[in-house]
Amino acid sequence: xxxxxxxxxxxxxxxxxxxxxxxxxxxxxxxxxxxxxxxxxxxxxxxxxxxxxxxxxxxxxxxxxxxxxxxxxxxxxxxxxxxxxxxxxxxxxxxxxxxxxxxxxxxxxxxxxxxxxxxxxxxxxxxxxxxxxxxxxxxxxxxxxxxxxxxxxxxxxxxxxxxxxxxxxxxxxxxxxxxxxxxxxxxxxxxxxxxxxxxxxxxxxxxxxxxxxxxxxxxxxxxxxxxxxxxxxxxxxxxxxxxxxxxxxxxxxxxxxxxxxxxxxxxxxxxxxxxxxxxxxxxxxxxxxxxxxxxxxxxxxxxxxxxxxxxxxxxxxxxxxxxxxxxxxxxxxxxxxxxxxxxxxxxxxxxxxxxxxxxxxxxxxxxxxxxxxxxxxxxxxxxxxxxxxxxxxxxxxxxxxxxxxxxxxxxxxxxxxxxxxxxxxxxxxxxxxxxxxxxxxxxxxxxxxxxxxxxxxxxxxxxxxxxxxxxxxxxxxxxxxxxxxxxxxxxxx
Numbered sequence: 381x382x383x384x385x386x387x388x389x390x391x392x393x394x395x396x397x398x399x400x401x402x403x404x405x406x407x408x409x410x411x412x413x414x415x416x417x418x419x420x421x422x423x424x425x426x427x428x429x430x431x432x433x434x435x436x437x438x439x440x441x442x443x444x445x446x447x448x449x450x451x452x453x454x455x456x457x458x459x460x461x462x463x464x465x466x467x468x469x470x471x472x473x474x475x476x477x478x479x480x481x482x483x484x485x486x487x488x489x490x491x492x493x494x495x496x497x498x499x500x501x502x503x504x505x506x507x508x509x510x511x512x513x514x515x516x517x518x519x520x521x522x523x524x525x526x527x528x529x530x531x532x533x534x535x536x537x538x539x540x541x542x543x544x545x546x547x548x549x550x551x552x553x554x555x556x557x558x559x560x561x562x563x564x565x566x567x568x569x570x571x572x573x574x575x576x577x578x579x580x581x582x583x584x585x586x587x588x589x590x591x592x593x594x595x596x597x598x599x600x601x602x603x604x605x606x607x608x609x610x611x612x613x614x615x616x617x618x619x620x621x622x623x624x625x626x627x628x629x630x631x632x633x634x635x636x637x638x639x640x641x642x643x644x645x646x647x648x649x650x651x652x653x654x655x656x657x658x659x660x661x662x663x664x665x666x667x668x669x670x671x672x673x674x675x676x677x678x679x680x681x682x683x684x685x686x687x688x689x690x691x692x693x694x695x696x697x698x699x700x701x702x703x704x705x706x707x708x709x710x711x712x713x714x715x716x717x718x719x720x721x722x723x724x725x726x727x728x729x730x731x732x733x734x735x736x737x738x739x740x741x742x743x744x745x746x747x748x749x750x751x752x753x754x755x756x757x758x759x760x761x762x763x764x765x766x767x768x769x770x771x772x773x774x775x776x777x778x779x780x781x782x783x784x785x786x787x788x789x790x791x792x793x794x795x796x797x798x799x800x801x802x803x804x805x806x807x808x809x810x811x812x813x814x815x816x817x818x819x820x821x822x823x824x825x826x827x828x829x830x831x832x833x834x835x836x837x838x839x840x841x842x843x844x845x846x847x848x849x850x851x852x853x854x855x856x857x858x859x860x861x862x863x864x865x866x867x868x869x870x871x872x873x
Contacts, residue, residue, distance in 0.1 A: 393495055401480045404503060408476055411764045412513035413466040416777035418770035420445060421515040422807035429454045439611035447517025449558040454515055463815040468515045475523030476512035482530045491732040497750040498728040502721055504754040506761035507638040521559035522718050528552045532569055536576050536683040542596060549600030561715055568694035572687045579679045625710030628700055632656050634712040641761035642768050659727050663689035685729035692722045714769060775857040776808045779837055779864055782855050796822045800833030802842060836865040
């Protein structure tokens with residue numbers, strides 16, 4: 381292929397990626413602007429956003445809901461732009477732009493035919509997209525992690541630009557502040573960095589090289605330790621680092637379920653988990669085989685493969701050690717979401733390596749098949765109404781609009797309305813009560829339905845059959861199996 385044709389092909393690929401990225405960004409923005417706020421977002425807003433900067437960053441109220449960086453950004457974005465859902469979720473949307481840019485920069489370094497398939501694999505994860513549109517720390521941490529990883533690999537390739545190490549550490553620290561789970565990434569990345577420095581200086585004066593390349597890391601880790609010590613100490617004291625999994629295999633299964641947007645088929649989980657494990661182990665085998673051959677050229681050229689593979693394996697090993705030493709659960713669900721890009725990059729670097737061997741045709745065919753599969757999975761999963769972990773809140777915002785209209789029609793709007801609820805709806809109802817200035821509505825609590833409640837909002841199956849005659853159904857929300865009821869008990873006041 382001539383240089384002109386190569387250039388044209390590259391520009392077409394870049395153009396396709398830009399169009400896809402803008403479409404995804406628009407989707408995330410639109411969904412973030414129209415969907416109801418959720419339980420955890422609302423809890424963060426009510427409990428932390430209006431605390432002082434020092435109270436947030438010092439983790440004064442120690443609870444994992446306080447994703448420190450997210451809470452701080454929500455605080456200042458609200459001060460500048462207001463308290464709409466879009467504004468409060470905007471930091472994570474910006475993190476998605478980071479994720480798109482740095483995923484592209486990582487993938488474009490090798491094997492042009494693999495660029496689009498693996499870019500789609502990295503971004504066409506519907507569960508991942510959701511968290512870039514939520515006011516939580518997960519999207520922030522993943523976007524910052526990928527940026528951090530890019531700068532780490534870039535430094536290892538060239539070993540010239542010290543600013544790469546500064547950006548790597550800054551990204552890792554900020555990712556950890558967004559989600560403490562990413563401390564596992566930071567620790568594993570530092571070990572992987574030194575592993576590749578060791579391999580590239582195999583047989584030479586490693587001690588001098590270690591000191592030379594780690595000066596910036598030493599300073600950065602010291603700063604990070606000062607910032608993170610108190611929050612982590614408080615969190616450990618409350619035993620707050622629980623993520624849900626009882627076995628390490630659940631972490632792999634969760635990657636499959638996340639990508640399939642909650643589809644839980646045991647055989648599919650087993651096959652998907654096996655593929656992920658084989659990718660990691662194959663990369664490890666490649667690295668070890670070249671190490672035994674003392675192949676210096678491989679370690680000079682395959683920095684990405686070595687770093688991403690060792691990094692991912694170390695994170696999994698760290699989770700096993702933490703499980704047995706301090707009782708932490710294994711990463712599952714949204715807590716394991718940060719592993720998705722790492723598994724994708726492992727697969728990418730493996731395919732890029734195999735592309736230069738006799739398996740070139742197999743790699744190309746497999747890569748082409750990725751495109752329709754991930755596109756179909758995304759298309760069947762997209763929605764603009766709810767987020768899976770908090771689907772029960774999808775009608776909370778609409779319910780409050782309906783309740784306002786009901787109260788106005790009944791002529792009760794001159795007195796405070798009392799709403800009895802299931803406790804799950806408490807944070808979001810109180811969030812909208814505050815930001816929408818619903819002074820006509822009394823604050824709701826988690827104490828259940830009371831006699832003096834004017835209206836009830838709860839799950840349909842929460843109303844006992846012998847009590848049903850006392851509640852008049854005003855509106856039924858079929859998608860959440862909830863209803864707004866009027867309390868007919870004569871003694872409710």
